[in-house]
Amino acid sequence: MMKKILIFLTFTILLSSCSSMPKDEQDLTVSIIKTKSAMQLERGNNEYRWNNYDSALALYSKALSSSSSVDWQPGVIRSLVQISRTLDQLKQAEKSRQYALAARGFRESIENKALNILTQNRIAEWYYFQDDINKSLTLIDQAILQGKNLESEEAGETWRIKASILKKKENYEAALSAIDEAVNLDKKGLFLGELASDYYIKSSLLSLSGKYPEAVVSMEAALEKDKFIENSSGIAMDLYGLGKIHEKNGNSDKALEYYNRLYLFYLGSNNTIPDFLLDAINSLTNKENWLAEIEWPLS
Known part of the structure; x- marks a missing residue:
């Protein structure tokens, strides 16, 4: 019985302490926690x-x-x-x-x-x-x-997912139509991060369809958007994607240019150079990559 009374008193004290806090302070506390959650999601x-x-x-x-x-x-x-x-x-x-x-x-x-x-x-x-x-x-x-x-980011995401599904089914024309729907929605809503993803996927589909010049244009659009919103991982993917498209199209010099830009990007952002990038660079040259000898950061 005494234990129940103690629990009841503790609960009453907690309630009174909460109710004693001014409502505007309570609202501020909740707002701070919501902001914290949003930041954790973004990170x-x-x-x-x-x-x-x-x-x-x-x-x-x-x-x-x-x-x-x-x-x-x-x-x-x-x-x-x-x-x-x-x-x-x-x-x-x-x-x-x-x-x-x-x-x-x-x-x-x-x-x-x-x-x-x-x-x-x-x-x-x-x-x-x-x-x-x-x-x-x-x-x-x-x-x-x-x-x-x-009109929200989720609407464009739906069409991106459909494009990915159709890509897996190797129905590239239908996938391109789906990703164009995403582009239109995200342009209208000014959802730049989503738009960068749209252009990246569209470029991949165009490349698979053998439409290399159009694929380059789309990937460059993705790179432009990722730079604008300072999306580092997106920039890295776009640079590598541009290198691969040019390589597939037989333009080794242009491909190597993008691979080397990505190499410097990793150095400048203090990230480890991934093996797939080193392999891509070395596959296009008869000698070691000339950037490999650079000391970073420069003194």
């Missing part, structure tokens, strides 16, 4: 783009905790989705599915069309990673119908 996204999946997972988990502590459902849902995506990259398919379903369950408790589409996109992606292409395509087509007239 996680940056780690994810650099393929640092363990670091990304840790940051997404922190974002989930922060959002949960103030019952911020949009933050909870976005964190769950990103955790699910990262677990897919870490080859933990079942855990990924559980987080995706949890995100979908939470979204049903709030009226937010963009978040509804986000969770539908994630589940379609999950089936894509399991190589169930037909199921993935069915789900993403449903998301497209649900997101009709939606």
Whole structure:
């Protein structure tokens, strides 16, 4: 009995201490925690783009905790989705599915069309990673119908996923039509980060279709957008992509130019030079890369 009384008194004290805080201070505290969660998500996204999946997972988990502590459902849902995506990259398919379903369950408790589409996109992606292409395509087509007239980043993401699915089916023309839909939506919404991704995927599809000059134009557009928003991982991918396109088109000198620019980019950003880049450079030269002898930073 005494234990129950102590629990009741403790709970009463906690309630009174919370209620004694002025409402504007309470609102400020909640706002700070929401901002913290958003920042953790963005930091996680940056780690994810650099393929640092363990670091990304840790940051997404922190974002989930922060959002949960103030019952911020949009933050909870976005964190769950990103955790699910990262677990897919870490080859933990079942855990990924559980987080995706949890995100979908939470979204049903709030009226937010963009978040509804986000969770539908994630589940379609999950089936894509399991190589169930037909199921993935069915789900993403449903998301497209649900997101009709939606002006948000999630609408463009839906079309990007459809383009990736069609690319896997080697239906490049249909995939190009899908990615053009994403480009139009993201241009209209001025979603520059998403637009960079659109142009990157479009360039890949054009290259696979043998349309190398158009692929270069699209990849250069991706590079321009990534530079504008200072997306380092995107810049690295774009430079490498431009090198590969020129190499496939038989222009070794131009390919080597982009590979060397990427080499300097890694040096300048204090990142380890990846083996795939060194292999690409050395495959185009009969001697060691002339940049390899540079001491960095310069004194």
